[in-house]
Amino acid sequence: MKRPIDQNIKDFCSEVGAAGPVAVEGGKTRWNLNGFPSENTRFIKAPKGILSAKPEEMTVTVLTGTPVSELHKELQTLGQRTCLPDRGGTVGGALAVGENDLSVLGKGRIRDSVLQLRYVSADGQIISSGAPVVKNVSGFNLHKLMVGSLGTLGLFAEVTLRTNPIPPISKWFTAASKHPQNVFDIVYKPAAILWDGETTWVQLEGHQRDVEQQVQKLLTIGNYEEVEGAPGLPRCRWSISPTEASKITREETGNFVASIGVGIVWADKPQSTKEVDPTVRRITNSLKSEFDPTGRLNPGRYV
């Protein structure tokens, strides 16, 4: 059975239309990523609202113009959360950018949490990919492709995300440390490990006694003390391998905070552009031609 389409999505689809350059504005928290929209681009907003939240299914269906903070506030009343980062933006913006939350080790990756996506295509049709159930291998995974596509292949209208229960306890601990990899080696499934070259921050989640026992392990390698939360993060975002992140230096990045076990580094200096493999570029271009042959979706932005 095809799930009915919300009227807000139909209205959004009409607004997108089938001609002329168009892009969706979210919270503009990552607006400068990979180019800027062309001058003649028409900017529109995606619809807002939570359509259904089902803790017993571990799913939430939400219109993509909804602020992440609103979504999380509503889910909190149900004891659930998503893995979307809350940095003041919208659900659609978080999906379009595809960057994971600081606590990705505990919350999971965005690409793994998208169960169904509805988007408006370049020719003004509403397209669905995936389904609002937690397990599904029915057809091609367009919704995976769309995450991180910066609105260049389709304009997102509605998403169903997998949610997870909020753990009973979530606490941060910190200590001076030159060897953050040690934390990753001795702690079982930490939610986050951050390191700025001299200090390590560890986020532990779970039941009270388990967290206490994990802290005992931490105390064998450093003078860990509880703190309010994560440190402030520099502006630029690097993506490298986990082992590279645990060996990074200020000479390379300026001030930095590295996510250990993940490979994200927030740094003063921008990461140098990586070369794209020509075959990957060819497939990317083919996809753009297939999905947006006239180049009207978010023109000027590249992936």
Add this chain to the structure above:
Amino acid sequence: MNYIQRIQKKIKDYRETKHLSDNPLVADLQKVLDRERVLENLSDRISYSKDESVFEGGIAGPVCFPLSAKEVQAIMKVAEKYERHVIPRGAGSGLAGGAIPLGAPIVIAMTKMNNILEIDIDNRIAWVEPGVINLELSDHLRPLGFHYAPDPSSQQICTLGGNVANNSGGPHCLADGVTDTHVIALEVVLPNGDITTFGGIDAEPSGLDLRGAFIGSEGTLGITTKIAVRLSPNPEDVQTILISFPTMRKAAETVSAVIADGIVPAAMEAMDQRTIEVIEQHTPSGYPSNAGAVLLVEVEGLPTGVEIEALRICEIAENHEAGEIKIAQTSYQRDALWKGRKSAFGASTYLAPNYYLHDTVVPRSELANVLDKVNDLAEKNNLTIMNVFHAGDGNLHPLLVFDANEEGTLARVHEVAAEIVKISLDAGGVLSGEHGIGIEKQEFMSQLFTDADLDHQNKLRTAFDPQCRINPGKVLPTGHSCADIQTLNKIPEGTWV
């Protein structure tokens, strides 16, 4: 020369003769691989024309066993030269007909590319070849303190390349996700022979998520030649609980109640009365034979959390009329409880010689209603049905057991299977949770997706494989993948060279 030696010489001579065949396609394939790694006689090709499904396709063309991405590339070039399509293949354990040749493609069997190439503990990844058996990887990793999380029920025989193609799940994917959560990079050979890598071990590889689009594409976008999998730490504690219920409805309601309570067990498997009876008759595992249904629940993680959640699950079960509750105290007892679950499909053959294992997903809250309808349907059609499934995911596996020699039975099985799809979709579910679409369910795709949705899926396919050279005729229904039809129509029926 004794009798056996004479027979062996005869076989060898026959093969040598065949090797001298002037068939140019085979000759070219034998130039790029060793002769022994290109099978061309009919019996071999028939062996590679089937998988574990009940479907039959064509007869495979030459069967190739590459040892490297370069050799796969070379095969693709030969295929291109002769305008032949190809079909990649792992262990052939698929249940939806995804590895069945349509027409007479060149079969690329990946089973000899079966090396674990690198274990990188610091990055928590392993690079493996696609022919590595799923269970062998976890067996290899476990002493190092890690495992590979997706554990399909066929994990003793299925390959990781096949898992990538089908985005395979398994009993323990409820908490940790299926294959695409645990595969971070893929080396692939594309239809034009290009070798490239999708994804990477970087935290967030730049560009489109071609890795995510490729996983689960059922071997239609390219051929996987190397896989980077994520290593999961072994849990510090595990509790395995067997709970009996008077009815499957009560068991299903317990599943929803546990998830709604904020607990995500590692696994939650359900078995109905008939399944329990068959298991206990043929593979005694300590299941209560008078139960209407049982849930096999596993909780893992840190000790306190495991203890609290296990107790809470038992409480919730008791509130849903649970009968006997067994908690495994030792790894031996745990293995015994899992032994029953894992032997269920095999035990079904004691009821009848053939089975059709179905695979749909429904919202958890609909499990009980859907199962009632499925059981009524089987009864009305005089078919025996066993239900053993991943209840935590809402992933149903109705197992229809039958004797294909009884006239008309197979047709009735297919009719009931189609009706089960309809029941699942009407309940807000999907066509498949694990097995994929293959040829089994492609004509049902239109019940789940609109024409526009399917056209967009074909756009993805076309961007990778504009001429549908790899595994044509699968996944998308007729009318939504024109290139498929054109490709297959080029091959005269019954022809292989």
